[in-house]
Amino acid sequence: MILKGRFFILNYLEGGNSMIQLEQVSVTFKTKDQQITAVEQVDLTVEKGDVFGIVGYSGAGKSTLVRTINLLQRPTSGKVIVADRDLLSLTPKELRTARKKIGMIFQHFNLMASRTIADNVAYPLKHSSLSKKELSEKVSGLLELVGLSDKHNAYPSQLSGGQKQRVAIARALANDPEVLLCDEATSALDPKTTSSILALLKELNRKLNLTIVIITHEMQVVKEICTKVAVMEKGRVVEEGNLVQIFTQPRKPITKDFINTATHVDQGLETILTHPSLLDLQPNDILAKVSYVGATTSEPLIAHLYSQFTISTNILFGNIEILQDTPIGNLIVIFSGEKIKSNQALAYLVSKDIKVEIIEHQQNVISLPRKQKIS
Ligand SMILES: Nc1ncnc2c1ncn2[C@@H]1O[C@H](COP(=O)(O)OP(=O)(O)OP(=O)(O)O)[C@@H](O)[C@H]1O
CATH class of the missing domain: 3.30.70.260 (ACT domain)
Structure with a gap:
């Protein structure tokens, strides 16, 4: 307890640059016949402006971990602090407000097929106080930001995978979030489209000082965009560091495996x-x-x-x-x-x-x- 207190004071004295802090986060699932620990005692700090990659093989616990950052998955134990707010201590109303500042995109885009692109992007703003004109301007600005100004009236089925992910990014940015969580956001895309989406994310990180957390099983993705990396294995973060450090001085066999694949x-x-x-x-x-x-x-x-x-x-x-x-x-x-x-x-x-x-x-x-x- 004393150590944790000191950590907070140090963080505060150093200018409080942390955007996401996970402390001893564990997630256990109980099924009929067994108990699965998907995430085990994870401590992680993501600083403002980081593009933070979490890599691991299938089943390592990456999705579960990233979903604790916006409490889509409530941890069994531990603390989740985002933008200095302790999410687990918030009331449901406060949590809804806090969540608006955490956007998320997914592997399969999750767009609404029966709505136009503009309506998909406007969806998170449906209870906002914006006038119709302001809303329309906001949507236009977002679509311009992701390079889809000509697709307002199209439907998701008329777009390519890369374009759909751009719509999902625009929608995730509708409430001007400070954090964008990307859950295998490029796994369904071909390599060229993957690169263009990663370039867009990099640009948004720079332009908007958006903190980005990317989970992926592809080191190639991490290599192209991330500034920091955490490697997960069996629910735990087994190695962490900045990108160059991880690539040049990997310690764990799993990290070496990932790197050998990425460097060919x-x-x-x-x-x-x-x-x-x-x-x-x-x-x-x-x-x-x-x-x-x-x-x-x-x-x-x-x-x-x-x-x-x-x-x-x-x-x-x-x-x-x-x-x-x-x-x-x-x-x-x-x-x-x-x-x-x-x-x-x-x-x-x-x-x-x-x-x-x-x-x-x-x-x-x-x-x-x-x-x-x-x-
Ligand atoms: N809702 C759930 N109920 C029971 N077990 C779950 C649930 N969600 C995940 N798990 C289990 O937790 C472990 C971690 O899963 P998770 O999806 O977080 O891993 P991952 O690294 O994201 O893998 P993948 O890339 O394949 O999704 C797995 O063993 C998975 O079967």
Whole structure:
């Protein structure tokens, strides 16, 4: 209790930048024959202006957790504080008001098929004090914001999936929320449409200083838009950090799995391992994954490995991406040379803050890749 009190004081002294605070949130479902703990003792802080990604495999508890943020799902225990309001302590009327400041969009858009696009967007404003003219202006402004000014009188069935999600976003913004919750909002869309929706969300985050929480099972989505990430497994948040941190220093195996998928290193490695013609390993050769962050580039280092250690490097796979202005590179390489020199070369790379994971091999026959980290 004392610790929690101190936390609030610290938060207050630091300017109270937190927009969402979950404290020890648990959700248990009781069915006829069993009890399922979908979310277990989750502490999470989302700051104003964050684009916060929650990733996890199916069944990890992501949907349940995100639904506690607007109390669509009441936690079994714990505290939910949004914009400095303790939601569980509010009266039903106060909660209705607080919820207006938390918009939400869903995988399947949830539009009303029998109403026009303009009526769908206007729906959350039906009890507002706006005049007819103000309401119409508000709807026009929202549709313009999401790039659908020409669709006022269309019906949902006449729109593409991406356009439907844009309508859902406009509707979610009708009450000028401070927070937008996105529950697998791009999972039903193709990659190009996904990118355009993510670009829109990014723009809204910047333009409106909207705090966004995105739950997804796709690290690709997180990579494109999020500033911070929490990884969920079996109801718990097992790892959390800013995007670059999570991508460059993942600690938990599940996080590493997600990242390997998002950086395509997994596919690269699989292609190499399943095509023996790509892999001509000599007895002392080392097959390794090399990762680097920031200004380091692979070329001078590879030249150095040869000039100083007479180790030659054959690059089998490589990619580089920019995450929040930080370049991150991944290579799969074969190092060839004397064993003792190889070890010196690897130690040299590690001294340059380059991560090296050896993919072990035996007598040129690769079985399952067993990774050994040198650092
Ligand atoms: N209303 C409910 N009643 C009983 N069990 C539930 C209920 N809602 C969710 N669960 C269970 O809670 C666990 C977490 O589900 P949840 O939908 O939150 O996971 P998720 O990570 O969002 O997965 P998905 O992406 O597949 O929806 C699962 O085991 C699920 O079966």
